[in-house]
Amino acid sequence: MTTDSTLRIADDVILGERVRLYAFVNLYGCTIGDDTSIGTFVEVQKGVRIGSRVKVSSHSFICEGVTIEDEVFIGHAVVFINDRYPRATTEDGRRQGDGDWECTPTLVRRRASIGSNVTVLCGVTIGEEAIVGAGSVVTRDVPARTIVAGNPARVLREVKTRGQGEHPVS
Numbered sequence: 001m002t003t004d005s006t007l008r009i010a011d012d013v014i015l016g017e018r019v020r021l022y023a024f025v026n027l028y029g030c031t032i033g034d035d036t037s038i039g040t041f042v043e044v045q046k047g048v049r050i051g052s053r054v055k056v057s058s059h060s061f062i063c064e065g066v067t068i069e070d071e072v073f074i075g076h077a078v079v080f081i082n083d084r085y086p087r088a089t090t091e092d093g094r095r096q097g098d099g100d101w102e103c104t105p106t107l108v109r110r111r112a113s114i115g116s117n118v119t120v121l122c123g124v125t126i127g128e129e130a131i132v133g134a135g136s137v138v139t140r141d142v143p144a145r146t147i148v149a150g151n152p153a154r155v156l157r158e159v160k161t162r163g164q165g166e167h168p169v170s
Contacts, residue, residue, distance in 0.1 A: 016052060030062075033070065047103075057116070065103040065122065072108050075116035075134065080106055082122045109144065129159055 006023040009015075013027045016034035021027075025038050029046025032038065036050055039058035044050065048062050051070035056062070058076050065082040068074070082103050090100050104122035108114070112126045115134030126132060126142045133149030133156075142148050145159045 012046075022058070039076075051110070065105045066108070067105065068108045069110040069112075069128075071111045073113040074108075075114055075118065077117045078114050078120070079118075080120045080122070082106070084122060112142075131159060 007021055008026045009021070010028035012029050014031040016032060016036065018035045019032050020037040022038065022040040024041045026043040027038075030044045030048040030050065032044070032050045033052035033054065035052055036054040036056070038044070038056045039060070041059045042056055042062070044062045045064045047064045048066050048068075050056070050062070050068045051072065053071045054068055054074070056074040057078070060074055060076065060078040061080065062068070062074075063080050063082045066080045083101050084104055086101070087096060090096055106120060106122050107125045109126060109128040109130070111129045112131070114120070114126065114132045115136065117135045118132050118138065120126070120138045124138055124141050126138065127144030127146070129145045130142045131147045132138060132142060132153060133147065135151075136149050136153040137151040138148070139152040142153065143155065147156045147159055148154060149156055
């Protein structure tokens with residue numbers, strides 16, 4: 001563990017070069033790529049892979065089973081879910097352990113952008129350069145280079161590149 005009392009970084013964390021970590025970060029069993037920034041009050045769980053040049057904003061939760069590719073933006077208070085049928089106990093009433101549930105993976109492709117207060121359910125892929133609007137709930141795959149928003153998130157339109165005369169989020 002690190003000696004900074006505001007950071008909890010387990011010995012099994014793999015940090016790339018020039019990773020920036022802010023106060024009150026909890027990391028264990030994860031891999032974080034070069035030049036990535038992890039904001040205040042973020043937890044990244046075991047098995048998570050975060051690419052290079054990613055920005056994770058404050059108060060976000062990235063659970064086991066999530067893979068985030070390079071150059072992704074994660075807004076404030078984004079929450080990922082990894083269990084389709086969460087329960088505190090088994091059928092016989094004992095507290096669930098690691099073997100009592102199934103982790104369902106989620107993938108966020110390169111250069112995607114996820115707005116603040118988004119919830120991403122497990123088993124989905126957010127496509128390359130897709131944009132998820134703030135406050136959305138992602139329940140199914142998001143196609144590459146589209147803008148989605150709402151609960152559940154639905155495709156609004158394609159992302160226009162700057163060369164097409166429109167800013168991607170305008």
